[in-house]
Each structure stands twice: as structure tokens, then as C-alpha cells.
Amino acid sequence: MKKLITICCITFSVGLFAQKINPNYDEALAKELKSDNYGMKSYFLVILKTGTNSTSDKKYIAEKFEGHMDNMARLVEDKKLVVAGPIGKNDKNYRGIFILQNIDSLEEAIKLLAT
Numbered sequence: 001m002k003k004l005i006t007i008c009c010i011t012f013s014v015g016l017f018a019q020k021i022n023p024n025y026d027e028a029l030a031k032e033l034k035s036d037n038y039g040m041k042s043y044f045l046v047i048l049k050t051g052t053n054s055t056s057d058k059k060y061i062a063e064k065f066e067g068h069m070d071n072m073a074r075l076v077e078d079k080k081l082v083v084a085g086p087i088g089k090n091d092k093n094y095r096g097i098f099i100l101q102n103i104d105s106l107e108e109a110i111k112l113l114a115t
Contacts, residue, residue: 034102043082044109046098071115075100080112 025039035041055061075081083099103109 041101042103044098044100044103044106046100046109046113047087047094048096048098050093050095072098075112 022039030037030039033041072081072084079102080100081098082101084096086096087094098113100109100112103112
């Protein structure tokens with residue numbers, strides 16, 4: 001019986017300890033930042049690879065790059081893009097990265113990237 005009481009006391013005290021609420025948790029801020037009940041957010045890491053396009057038309061490249069930069073600015077303004085930048089030369093043809101936030105699904109991320 002003594003063992004049973006000890007086990008019950010330990011279980012109950014561990015349960016109480018595990019249920020502590022974070023005193024620094026700010027529900028309004030969590031909602032504003034679109035985080036979960038723990039204040040955590042999900043992100044999508046996108047690795048851009050060099051494609052097969054080998055055009056050397058400087059005007060065409062400049063126009064497309066300008067559109068690319070405009071689209072990234074829009075994604076930042078929409079609070080969808082957190083980080084973007086190039087990656088140094090490598091043997092995997094990786095070109096750059098995007099870190100996306102406030103995205104509900106992989107499908108939504110793919111749609112955004114298609115823009």
C-alpha cells in the first residue's frame with residue numbers, strides 16, 4: 001500500500017509540474033504572429049537550383065531578374081518571405097534559399113513559388 005501511495009504522489013506531482021503555464025506566453029502576440037498555442041511557428045525552407053535555361057540575352061535576363069526581385073518584395077510585404085539569398089558555388093547546382101512563413105501547407109508554398 002505504501003508503494004501505491006508513493007507512486008500516486010509522484011505521478012500527481014509530475015502531472016502538476018508538467019502542466020505549468022509559461023508566464024511569458026502572450027496569447028495576443030502569438031495570434032498576431034500566427035503561431036500555435038506554444039508560440040511556435042512553422043517555416044518552409046526552399047532550396048533553389050540552377051535550371052536548364054542557358055540564355056545569354058542580357059536584356060531578357062535583366063527583365064526576369066527584376067520580376068524575381070519584385071515578387072520577393074511582394075512576398076516580404078505579405079509577410080510570407082522571411083529570408084532569401086544566394087548560395088555560393090557548389091557541386092549540387094544550388095542557387096539560393098527562401099525561408100517562407102505563415103504558410104498553411106506545402107501546396108500553398110508551391111503555389112507561391114510558382115509566382
